[in-house]
Amino acid sequence: MDFQNFDIDQFLCTYWQKKPLLIRNAFRDWHNPLEPDELAGLACEEEIESRLICQTDAGWEMEQGPLAEERLAGLSESHWTLLVQAVDHHVPAVADLIAPFRFIPNWRIDDVMVSLAADQGGVGPHFDQYDVFLIQGLGRRLWQIGAHCDADTLLLPHEDLKLLAAFEPTEQWVLEPGDILYVPPGISHNGVAVGSDCMTYSVGFRAPSRSDLLGHYVDDVLDGIADDELYRDPDLTAQANAGEILPEALARLQQMMLESLSDPADFARWFGTFNSTPKYPDMDWRPEMPVAPEELRAAINAQVPLSRNPASRLAFIAGAKDDVLMLFADGVCFDCHGETAALARDLCAADSVVLDVEVAGSAAAIDLLTQLCNQGCIAFDSED
Ligand code: SIN
Numbered sequence: 001m002d003f004q005n006f007d008i009d010q011f012l013c014t015y016w017q018k019k020p021l022l023i024r025n026a027f028r029d030w031h032n033p034l035e036p037d038e039l040a041g042l043a044c045e046e047e048i049e050s051r052l053i054c055q056t057d058a059g060w061e062m063e064q065g066p067l068a069e070e071r072l073a074g075l076s077e078s079h080w081t082l083l084v085q086a087v088d089h090h091v092p093a094v095a096d097l098i099a100p101f102r103f104i105p106n107w108r109i110d111d112v113m114v115s116l117a118a119d120q121g122g123v124g125p126h127f128d129q130y131d132v133f134l135i136q137g138l139g140r141r142l143w144q145i146g147a148h149c150d151a152d153t154l155l156l157p158h159e160d161l162k163l164l165a166a167f168e169p170t171e172q173w174v175l176e177p178g179d180i181l182y183v184p185p186g187i188s189h190n191g192v193a194v195g196s197d198c199m200t201y202s203v204g205f206r207a208p209s210r211s212d213l214l215g216h217y218v219d220d221v222l223d224g225i226a227d228d229e230l231y232r233d234p235d236l237t238a239q240a241n242a243g244e245i246l247p248e249a250l251a252r253l254q255q256m257m258l259e260s261l262s263d264p265a266d267f268a269r270w271f272g273t274f275n276s277t278p279k280y281p282d283m284d285w286r287p288e289m290p291v292a293p294e295e296l297r298a299a300i301n302a303q304v305p306l307s308r309n310p311a312s313r314l315a316f317i318a319g320a321k322d323d324v325l326m327l328f329a330d331g332v333c334f335d336c337h338g339e340t341a342a343l344a345r346d347l348c349a350a351d352s353v354v355l356d357v358e359v360a361g362s363a364a365a366i367d368l369l370t371q372l373c374n375q376g377c378i379a380f381d382s383e384d
């Protein structure tokens with residue numbers, strides 16, 4: 001699926017993280033990648049995160065999935081929506097929707113949530129903390145946007161839903177299949193289905209919070225610090241008032257902390273590992289039978305395409321430490337040099353790649369590929 005009517009550079013400069021943008025007829029060849037009943041089927045599966053939101057006389061109600069088939073079959077004609085997270089992990093055609101958005105780095109991409117709504121269905125007026133591209137897939141939806149919100153914005157009291165207590169739309173549009181609405185973090189929005197079988201694909205982004213960065217990095221650093229590293233002051237001199245904590249002491253204390261957090265290579269290794277941890281770490285994507293190096297060599301020689309598992313998180317950092325390229329794959333860091341560094345770059349650059357036959361001759365490259373295949377991050381395409 002390719003973009004048309006969409007200028008990436010202008011989008012990044014004027015809209016990304018700044019203001020909403022409606023892009024009409026954004027794709028050259030839009031076709032809806034998933035049928036409504038296929039989405040309903042996913043919402044019944046144990047390992048897939050889903051929600052059903054219904055608007056009833058009693059107010060907004062939310063049911064957490066997995067949902068029973070009978071529950072879905074018994075839904076009313078209107079005022080409900082079904083939301084399924086990370087559909088891209090399970091449906092390759094939905095994963096393909098991310099490709100045109102790869103002008104934003106992979107490490108910022110979260111997942112594709114898909115919703116199916118009956119007439120008038122929606123999740124209610126709210127705001128999200130993350131950027132999202134809302135692609136209208138099937139049917140029509142009225143999208144309204146409003147003011148910027150933050151942690152002080154008043155919400156309706158509800159156990160499960162964070163709905164706005166007040167929502168004043170400033171603009172609204174009815175989206176048709178292939179239209180996209182980009183909504184930056186914090187902008188209030190409300191989507192209401194116009195007619196039945198309304199499907200919306202939310203290509204969602206992620207961004208670490210300061211508290212997550214600090215909390216998790218400090219935990220990691222603490223694991224490597226010995227208990228006997230104490231404040232030392234061999235240069236102590238008598239002070240006028242023994243009750244004062246002097247600025248020199250404070251500066252030395254603060255420095256003691258900051259120096260443990262400030263090594264760029266340590267931070268790079270930690271961040272890459274942290275950021276590549278899978279969204280659903282309990283999902284096991286490993287092949288049923290471990291793959292042997294000979295099979296990989298044969299597949300490379302036969303020029304079989306190698307594809308990334310859409311559920312895998314792959315990224316690399318170059319230049320943080322000497323000539324090492326750190327490859328991160330689902331929370332595991334591989335130090336790569338020379339041939340393996342080139343291979344790591346290729347694996348991270350595209351969803352699918354046909355490797356040069358020379359790779360089959362490199363023991364280090366085959367070793368890396370074997371580990372990645374057996375971790376379930378990549379796989380050679382099967383013949384069917
Ligand atoms: C949807 O209803 O498909 C999208 C929900 C949202 O606004 O995040």
Ligand code: CO
Pocket residue numbers: 126127128189
């Ligand atoms: Co939203």
